[in-house]
Amino acid sequence: MPSCSPDCCVFQAVEIIKVFGEDGSGKVVEVPADMTARDVCQLLVYKSHCVDDNCWTLVEHHPLLGLERCLEDHELVVQVQAGMSSESRFVFRKNYAKYEFFRNPLNFFPEQMVAWCQESNGSIPPSQLLQNFLNSSRCPEIQGFLYLKETGRKSWKKLCMFLRRSGLYYSTKGTSKEPRHLQLLSDLEESNVYSVTTGRKMHNAPTDYQFCIKPSKVRSDVKELRMLCAEDEQSRTCWMTAFRLLKYGILLYQNYKIPQQRKAPLAPFSAPVRSVSENSLVAMDFSGRTGRVIDNPVEAQSAALEEGHSWRKRSQRMNVLGSPSPLHPSSLSSVIHRTQLWFHGRIVREESHKMIMQQGQVDGLFLIRDSQSNPKAFVLTLCHHQKIKHFQILPFEEDGQSFFSLDDGATKFTDLIQLVEFYQLNRGVLPCKLKHPCTVVAL
Numbered sequence: 001m002p003s004c005s006p007d008c009c010v011f012q013a014v015e016i017i018k019v020f021g022e023d024g025s026g027k028v029v030e031v032p033a034d035m036t037a038r039d040v041c042q043l044l045v046y047k048s049h050c051v052d053d054n055c056w057t058l059v060e061h062h063p064l065l066g067l068e069r070c071l072e073d074h075e076l077v078v079q080v081q082a083g084m085s086s087e088s089r090f091v092f093r094k095n096y097a098k099y100e101f102f103r104n105p106l107n108f109f110p111e112q113m114v115a116w117c118q119e120s121n122g123s124i125p126p127s128q129l130l131q132n133f134l135n136s137s138r139c140p141e142i143q144g145f146l147y148l149k150e151t152g153r154k155s156w157k158k159l160c161m162f163l164r165r166s167g168l169y170y171s172t173k174g175t176s177k178e179p180r181h182l183q184l185l186s187d188l189e190e191s192n193v194y195s196v197t198t199g200r201k202m203h204n205a206p207t208d209y210q211f212c213i214k215p216s217k218v219r220s221d222v223k224e225l226r227m228l229c230a231e232d233e234q235s236r237t238c239w240m241t242a243f244r245l246l247k248y249g250i251l252l253y254q255n256y257k258i259p260q261q262r263k264a265p266l267a268p269f270s271a272p273v274r275s276v277s278e279n280s281l282v283a284m285d286f287s288g289r290t291g292r293v294i295d296n297p298v299e300a301q302s303a304a305l306e307e308g309h310s311w312r313k314r315s316q317r318m319n320v321l322g323s324p325s326p327l328h329p330s331s332l333s334s335v336i337h338r339t340q341l342w343f344h345g346r347i348v349r350e351e352s353h354k355m356i357m358q359q360g361q362v363d364g365l366f367l368i369r370d371s372q373s374n375p376k377a378f379v380l381t382l383c384h385h386q387k388i389k390h391f392q393i394l395p396f397e398e399d400g401q402s403f404f405s406l407d408d409g410a411t412k413f414t415d416l417i418q419l420v421e422f423y424q425l426n427r428g429v430l431p432c433k434l435k436h437p438c439t440v441v442a443l
Helices: 037-047 077-082 115-120 126-134 233-248 250-261 297-312 317-321 329-333 349-358 416-425
Strands: 014-020 026-032 056-062 067-070 089-094 142-149 156-164 167-171 182-186 191-196 209-215 226-230 365-370 378-384 387-398 401-405
Touching (some): 026 037, 126 233, 126 250, 142 233, 191 233, 226 233, 233 250, 349 365, 349 378
Antiparallel strands (some): 056 089, 378 387, 387 401
């Protein structure tokens, strides 16, 4: 029997991992040693018949520690799993904020927290801010106050901290930056930054804005965790985003650019995704032979309201199915939305907050749920400026027909799908347009 030389036979070790969806369903995946988190996400997108919009992530979830983080696209999944405990798991989830800081950096890095922004005494161009973060020889320093949980105790101490490429430091003397007053709290190369999934009561935290730095080699030793707490959501986001940027640098930018440079044909089951900047959407008038841009804002608002009223007069969607005994319009409007990924039924307010936070607090991230106070109404949960807001969608009746409205009946829609489609194009009474549906996909 002829022998096989090393040059002609290549065997690659394969690990078996299980990935869970947010609904608790799971899927077993064979992962070679060189398979990245992006590769696993693309495989799961294909197997689950999802649209690949480059927002899917693999989440490292530690239920006993109450921690989780989104793996970076370039990380090797087998290596990450080697550092996880037996109770930990991977979760397949959307994260719209994964690279949002490349698009809107000034929203993520307040000038008072970036040392060289204060030294410049002026506004910093977004491109320059990012270039300095990605520059290995010259990178910004993040500074500010954080609460640190004292090791082995329930008490927290407020300290002035400085985040540099070499690590996270705290000052032993007020706000002094002198080297003799700086104490290294955590090394970036050997650690990862995590969100805290448990409430503030578990750690007796002074605020709701907790995060944690965990050494990569530590599986479940609570004593090695560095529990931190910020004053508000914006500063917490700044610290966590800067940690990622300073640790990985140009690698994150390459991860962000890869999907835009990829020109491969669409995979089966996927559909074209149109991504349009909100600033590029303009009001148009198509009443004549050719389209006309509406420059007058008053005329544009009037046109938007008129379109909303015209949608009310459309024939019911389901009637085109040719059913011999079509459903009554009112019954259609009460169930048709249940087929949509943005509808989440009878979840409570706290659960909607959790879902929005997990999928990235970017402007326009939304979901619709049943109202707890009014069984005939619904609630739109929407994220704007890193704050989560709720808007009641109330039912109305007119000439024996049922409608839904967000603005006390000024603009009415025959079903929730029409309502969502309208507010995806028109801000109306909302603080921003609906852009990103909060989605849960079963694996």
